[in-house]
Amino acid sequence: MTDIEFDFLRSYLKTRSGLALSAEKRYLVESRLGPVCRRFNLADLGALATALKSGRDTAMERAVVEAMTTNETFFFRDRVPFDLFRDVLLPEAMARRASQRRLRIWCAAASTGQEPYSLAMMLNDAAPRLAGWSVDLVATDLSTEVLEKAKAGLYSHFEVQRGLPVQALIKHFEQVGEQWRISAPLRQMVDYRPLNLLHPFDALGSFDIIYCRNVLIYFDAPTKGDVLGRLSASLAPDGALLLGAAETVIGLTDRLVPSPQHRGLYNQAGGAAARAPAARPLPAAPILPAAGIPPLRRVVGL
């Protein structure tokens, strides 16, 4: 791969998925895109770059973008953001939405489904308190390939043993040969859809809680700022945004501020989170889908 070809691939990926690759990441491009070359019968990365420039093969474009995404995840990853959901975010959101009895949650980088299913398990545990509530659990990812796996809800022996307590495995999974499948009711709670965070996502509506963990780290600063600004626009005034441990809003957007109490939690700047819950009118979450986007599935009365 020549420097010119590498620079082309870097800028191509930057435009398509926001992935910001430094010059030292040449090895990553070579190791991830080598298999894509073989799949499309191309001799090398130079031939791949030429083919992408002609811009005719959308399957190839998708394969290149998806091959460069990092999908590592596990159930209850880092634990703290999930303890926070169970102990703080969910009870507080339920108190604030007691009259509407509606909650909207979004996992913005859902990968193979472990994060949304972890939340689904905790919502399931809270089901007695959520009787009569309507909960939207929307999960999006750039990669349609990982979303297929997420929808299938089928995990290896290794995947179900990282982060998932064995009691939860017994309670929520069934054995399918060597693998484990998350139960149908939990699969049905999650509304999966492909989404590139670089594109507009306001059609998804407004959310009370957004998990957007370990994706911004791959973007450059202007892209991070842009995505964070639009996440803020999709977050209720009293909403909660969770970022990954290596991510922050500081220096990237003025619209969000770190929570003084909880690491990884961000609220709207000058927002309503700190004010008395009853003192403020609640925004109506837009539920009418934009043209061409199928309506979001809602889980009613867990």
Next chain:
Amino acid sequence: MKTCLIVDDSAVIRKVARRIFETMNFQVGEAEDGEKALTACGETMPDAILLDWNMPTMDGYDFLRALRKTPGGEKPKVLFCTTENDVGAIARALHAGADEYIMKPFDRDIVTAKLAQVGFLAEADAA
């Protein structure tokens, strides 16, 4: 220092597990069957036990039931570690008093995650 007893009739598994526990700052003991493990626990009760199921003389399931009836035997966190991977076996183990369950084959990440699950956090090792 935290202590752990590794109970498995395979010397290879004991060696692999010992390495993982030692890097997590456990002081490690070994036993090759349930009976020897019970004797070891009678002398010093460990903080954690990694327990195989199928072993000669006394299997892991019988060991666990006997352990939980022993004075002080409710204290150790017991992690089953076995090729018995069906739901029924897992449910029996939990019913007999297991705290966590590791399905073989396992790796370091799984052991670390499961130990965190029962309260042995990696951060605590620095202390």
